[in-house]
Amino acid sequence: MTRKGKNAVRLTLLNAGFILLCLVILVPVLYALSISFSGQGAALSGELSLLPKDPTLENYRAILFDKPFLLWLKNSLLLSAGTIALSMLCAVPAAYAASRWRFAGRRGMLRALLVLNAFPQVLSMFALFRVLRLTGTLNTHGGLVMIYAGSMCVFAIWNMKGYFDTIPKEIEEASKIDGANDFQMIVRIVLPLARPAIIVTCVMVLITVWNEYLFATTFLLDSRSYSLAGGLYQLQSNDYSRNWSVFTAASMLASLPLLLIFFKIQKYMVSGLTAGGVKE
Amino acid sequence: MEQKRRWKPWFYCLPALLLILTVIVFPIAYTGWISLTNMNLYHWTDYEVIGFGNYARALFKFDSGFLSALATTLVWTALNMVIQIGLGFLIALGLNAPGLRLKRVYKTLLMVPWAVPAYISILLWRVGMFNTEFGILNKLLSVLGFAKVDFLAGNGIAFLSCMALNLWMALPFMISTIDGALQSVDGSLYESATLDGAGFWRRTWSITVPAIRPIIAPAAVMTTFITFKQFDIIYLLTQQRGYMTGATLNTVITYAHQNAFASNNYGLSSAVSMLLFVIIILFSILTNRSLRED
Amino acid sequence: MKKLTALLLAAALCFAALAGCSQPTSQGSDAPSSKPTQGANPTEVLKDPVTVTVWHDGDEGIMQTITDQVNAQLADDQITVVFEKKTDTPNQLKLYGSDAANAPDMYFYAHDVLGTFVAMDILAPLSDVVDSSILADHLAMTVEAGQIGGTQYLLPVYFETLVFLYNKALWEGDIPGTTEELYDYMAAHTDAAAGTYAVVNQHTNAYNVSPFINGFGGYVIDENGKPGLNDPKTIEAATYNQKFGALQADGDYNTVTTLFNEGKAAAIIGGPWLVSGIEAAGIDYGIASLSDIKLPNGNGLAPFSGIQGAGVLKVALAEKKDAIAKVLTAMAAPEVGVDLANKSGCAPANNKSYDDPQVAGNEMIAVIQKTASTARPMPNIPEMNAMWGPAEAMLTAINKNGADPAQAADEAQAAAEQAIADMK
Numbered sequence: 002m003t004r005k006g007k008n009a010v011r012l013t014l015l016n017a018g019f020i021l022l023c024l025v026i027l028v029p030v031l032y033a034l035s036i037s038f039s040g041q042g043a044a045l046s047g048e049l050s051l052l053p054k055d056p057t058l059e060n061y062r063a064i065l066f067d068k069p070f071l072l073w074l075k076n077s078l079l080l081s082a083g084t085i086a087l088s089m090l091c092a093v094p095a096a097y098a099a100s101r102w103r104f105a106g107r108r109g110m111l112r113a114l115l116v117l118n119a120f121p122q123v124l125s126m127f128a129l130f131r132v133l134r135l136t137g138t139l140n141t142h143g144g145l146v147m148i149y150a151g152s153m154c155v156f157a158i159w160n161m162k163g164y165f166d167t168i169p170k171e172i173e174e175a176s177k178i179d180g181a182n183d184f185q186m187i188v189r190i191v192l193p194l195a196r197p198a199i200i201v202t203c204v205m206v207l208i209t210v211w212n213e214y215l216f217a218t219t220f221l222l223d224s225r226s227y228s229l230a231g232g233l234y235q236l237q238s239n240d241y242s243r244n245w246s247v248f249t250a251a252s253m254l255a256s257l258p259l260l261l262i263f264f265k266i267q268k269y270m271v272s273g274l275t276a277g278g279v280k281e
Numbered sequence: 282m283e284q285k286r287r288w289k290p291w292f293y294c295l296p297a298l299l300l301i302l303t304v305i306v307f308p309i310a311y312t313g314w315i316s317l318t319n320m321n322l323y324h325w326t327d328y329e330v331i332g333f334g335n336y337a338r339a340l341f342k343f344d345s346g347f348l349s350a351l352a353t354t355l356v357w358t359a360l361n362m363v364i365q366i367g368l369g370f371l372i373a374l375g376l377n378a379p380g381l382r383l384k385r386v387y388k389t390l391l392m393v394p395w396a397v398p399a400y401i402s403i404l405l406w407r408v409g410m411f412n413t414e415f416g417i418l419n420k421l422l423s424v425l426g427f428a429k430v431d432f433l434a435g436n437g438i439a440f441l442s443c444m445a446l447n448l449w450m451a452l453p454f455m456i457s458t459i460d461g462a463l464q465s466v467d468g469s470l471y472e473s474a475t476l477d478g479a480g481f482w483r484r485t486w487s488i489t490v491p492a493i494r495p496i497i498a499p500a501a502v503m504t505t506f507i508t509f510k511q512f513d514i515i516y517l518l519t520q521q522r523g524y525m526t527g528a529t530l531n532t533v534i535t536y537a538h539q540n541a542f543a544s545n546n547y548g549l550s551s552a553v554s555m556l557l558f559v560i561i562i563l564f565s566i567l568t569n570r571s572l573r574e575d
Numbered sequence: 576m577k578k579l580t581a582l583l584l585a586a587a588l589c590f591a592a593l594a595g596c597s598q599p600t601s602q603g604s605d606a607p608s609s610k611p612t613q614g615a616n617p618t619e620v621l622k623d624p625v626t627v628t629v630w631h632d633g634d635e636g637i638m639q640t641i642t643d644q645v646n647a648q649l650a651d652d653q654i655t656v657v658f659e660k661k662t663d664t665p666n667q668l669k670l671y672g673s674d675a676a677n678a679p680d681m682y683f684y685a686h687d688v689l690g691t692f693v694a695m696d697i698l699a700p701l702s703d704v705v706d707s708s709i710l711a712d713h714l715a716m717t718v719e720a721g722q723i724g725g726t727q728y729l730l731p732v733y734f735e736t737l738v739f740l741y742n743k744a745l746w747e748g749d750i751p752g753t754t755e756e757l758y759d760y761m762a763a764h765t766d767a768a769a770g771t772y773a774v775v776n777q778h779t780n781a782y783n784v785s786p787f788i789n790g791f792g793g794y795v796i797d798e799n800g801k802p803g804l805n806d807p808k809t810i811e812a813a814t815y816n817q818k819f820g821a822l823q824a825d826g827d828y829n830t831v832t833t834l835f836n837e838g839k840a841a842a843i844i845g846g847p848w849l850v851s852g853i854e855a856a857g858i859d860y861g862i863a864s865l866s867d868i869k870l871p872n873g874n875g876l877a878p879f880s881g882i883q884g885a886g887v888l889k890v891a892l893a894e895k896k897d898a899i900a901k902v903l904t905a906m907a908a909p910e911v912g913v914d915l916a917n918k919s920g921c922a923p924a925n926n927k928s929y930d931d932p933q934v935a936g937n938e939m940i941a942v943i944q945k946t947a948s949t950a951r952p953m954p955n956i957p958e959m960n961a962m963w964g965p966a967e968a969m970l971t972a973i974n975k976n977g978a979d980p981a982q983a984a985d986e987a988q989a990a991a992e993q994a995i996a997d998m999k
Contacts, residue, residue, distance in 0.1 A: 015375055015378055016383065023387060026393070027390060027393060029405050029406060029409055029449070032405070102289070104290040110298075116566075117306065119561045120561070122308075124534075124554040125309065125311075127547060128307070132303060132304065147300070147304060155305075159499065212400065214398075222677060233400070234662065237404065245408070252397065255397075255401065256397045259395070263396060267388070323694050408829070412830060413830070431975070522963065523777075523780060525968060527971045544961055545998065546997050
């Protein structure tokens with residue numbers, strides 16, 4: 002067999018492998034998608050099939066208009082935006098300092114942060130409740146934003162510090178000669194250069210907020226102020242036997258925004274997640 | 282000026298440290314304080330400091346059941362990480378094969394599980410995949426003429442089921458990380474190796490792997506922590522109240538939750554949490570050796 | 576200096592961002608009405624509109640019925656009652672129960688968590704709020720279930736218990752009079768491979784296996800807080816239940832409910848809470864009392880009963896005592912029971928509700944009332960809270976993993992005793 006023929010065979014096999022892999026990985030999603038378009042009754046015990054039975058949009062109508070889905074979506078977006086803003090405002094200067102200056106206590110701080118990150122927050126519900134009560138932020142989105150940002154802060158600092166390390170100092174020194182102060186320099190030089198890391202860190206924060214349901218349902222008192230994950234959790238926590246198809250429709254809708262964001266920023270994800278290690 | 286220089290970095294870190302102090306350090310300290318009190322159902326608001334009595338009792342929670350939970354956790358973490366990195370590496374390698382024109386399509390499809398909120402993923406799998414009556418896996422088995430399998434009943438099979446779900450949820454991140462790392466490897470390294478007559482796998486092993494190792498290390502360490510701390514998958518799949526499936530699988534976190542938190546004795550459960558924290562710190566020190574920080 | 580300013584500015588921004596999102600987000604539940612404004616003249620308080628908030632984790636339809644009834648009665652007093660669904664209400668009350676700013680004014684839940692709340696000292700005795708005469712017409716069983724140490728904390732509104740629900744189109748012949756006949760019917764009409772079942776039950780849930788446990792004379796926990804999981808009678812019951820469990824599909828609530836609603840199971844052991852789903856699925860169903868199905872020892876099956884009712888949070892008394900008293904009085908009225916019975920098939924706690932001809936003729940309620948003669952109210956001591964987990968673990972081991980009942984019972988008993996010891 003010629004070299005070219007061999008290559009063609011290899012590529013065909015590779016393509017076949019990937020098609021199979023994608024199919025296997027997508028089974029749960031296709032299943033949910035199919036149920037979400039199915040009419041009542043086909044919901045749970047239907048036959049083995051990935052095609053919807055009695056196709057209908059009723060489930061989507063039900064979740065969008067009978068439940069406060071759009072309100073939850075708005076809350077999720079608000080919480081995400083707030084968390085991203087707060088965590089980045091806190092983490093960027095810290096990551097910059099940890100990357101640029103060798104100061105006493107720096108190593109100790111970075112390590113301590115990593116260790117603190119290891120404490121499972123699910124064990125400290127009651128203490129977090131106290132924090133929110135003391136700061137008067139119980140039952141507010143602000144309180145949740147604080148908790149989310151605090152729990153993602155360590156990851157954000159570490160991830161961005163790694164990327165800042167790869168930006169040559171010379172670029173900054175040049176702009177310093179031009180008379181820019183630190184703040185201007187970070188905003189004008191460092192942040193644009195570190196855009197991939199910033200974007201990826203933001204996405205990781207976004208995913209965390211998008212997923213979180215336990216704190217949202219515990220620390221907010223009005224279900225109308227819940228996030229999407231919290232609202233869907235409350236909707237389904239005990240009894241999904243009656244509205245499984247509505248739930249699958251909701252889960253498809255809840256995944257859509259993140260999926261769109263992934264498409265948009267795919268090329269940044271690659272460099273941002275990994276460039277942190279490139280320095281060595 | 283000298284004074285200012287010394288304090289400047291800390292000013293930069295101040296907002297982050299304040300936030301971490303409030304949201305992470307304070308709760309740990311507060312848990313530590315509660316662990317010294319007799320806060321329980323009968324002293325809900327009028328609790329008082331009783332010293333280290335709770336720790337003496339908490340130590341009994343770290344019994345043979347805990348040891349087996351610790352073993353399960355270690356096996357769980359190790360297996361998940363090895364398979365995740367191994368599979369992630371192979372898939373990323375395939376994605377970067379020259380001439381693969383549909384690469385972007387495959388990659389996008391492989392990222393889909395990442396977009397599904399975790400709680401929804403777990404429920405979808407519990408009902409849509411694993412359920413004995415409605416799950417796709419069992420429908421498939423019965424179409425093929427096999428008997429039904431209860432994927433969450435026994436410890437062994439439940440462990441594998443939980444792992445399958447965990448892989449499904451975590452692989453996209455790993456693929457994405459390794460894929461990025463592969464693209465950053467200097468192509469000229471390969472050319473000289475090809476001239477030397479090294480085959481594909483040989484090149485992969487001796488050039489690619491060493492080149493990407495430091496790049497994926499931070500992501501791998503973060504994922505290791507997440508896997509170690511994983512609570513939702515095992516809890517929601519097998520032991521949620523009213524939905525126990527028969528598996529008695531426990532990680533250290535679910536074990537602590539089951540044994541210390543059911544009794545509403547906050548003093549005691551706080552002591553258990555603090556001891557657990559010490560164990561996790563020890564574990565993280567061991568792991569951190571692999572993460573070199575300049 | 577400039578740099579310092581910039582930094583402080585950044586820090587200030589952080590906290591401004593935080594503070595910016597800090598206004599309370601709830602719209603209505605936390606409205607000013609829940610806290611009388613500073614300037615309000617005390618004599619005018621009653622004339623101001625008052626909202627009484629009630630947390631629940633139950634069926635929205637049932638709560639709506641109660642809301643409508645109570646609000647109609649109290650329209651002239653400008654008192655509005657609002658039911659808010661809180662997933663896992665008992666755990667939420669552990670956090671919020673003593674927090675005057677955020678706690679609800681009342682809660683609505685089954686009586687088995689009552690002891691826990693009373694131990695936590697977050698509830699006010701009803702006698703602090705209203706005259707006990709509002710309970711004069713209530714069934715004795717429901718009143719007693721709302722008492723801890725002889726003090727009334729819960730206003731019983733309706734009660735429920737397990738019944739035998741069957742699909743008239745699928746069930747062949749009469750409902751068997753003994754568990755042995757029932758088993759024979761199940762053995763003949765179950766095809767697990769095809770996914771069709773004669774009877775389904777949540778056989779890993781202590782509440783749903785209680786008809787057997789109580790019928791055999793066993794117990795989950797006695798009134799002194801002693802667990803009875805390895806009592807010989809409890810073990811006997813669990814052993815006897817094992818062969819039924821083997822023919823009942825997976826014991827998960829949603830699985831068994833769906834099997835029945837989709838016509839794959841001919842009968843289900845469940846409660847009135849299933850009825851709205853069954854009716855929505857368009858199934859022509861019949862109801863039989865479990866008391867009529869006799870165990871080999873001659874006793875009828877004896878399920879647990881749950882008394883659903885409302886309790887008052889201590890922290891709410893300072894500002895809303897009078898309004899809460901009116902709400903309680905309104906909830907105790909027979910009309911609430913009549914509406915609940917006719918709209919949702921709930922058996923009213925107020926005996927007077929049964930004077931209504933429609934209630935008296937309601938099949939579900941007749942069956943629940945009949946079952947009440949053998950049913951046992953769930954224990955309401957604080958220790959009960961620690962029992963569900965070990966009891967479920969025991970039944971799961973026996974019914975799903977084929978564990979030896981005596982051994983599983985010993986392990987569960989030890990776990991339960993440990994959990995109870997851990998409480999103090």
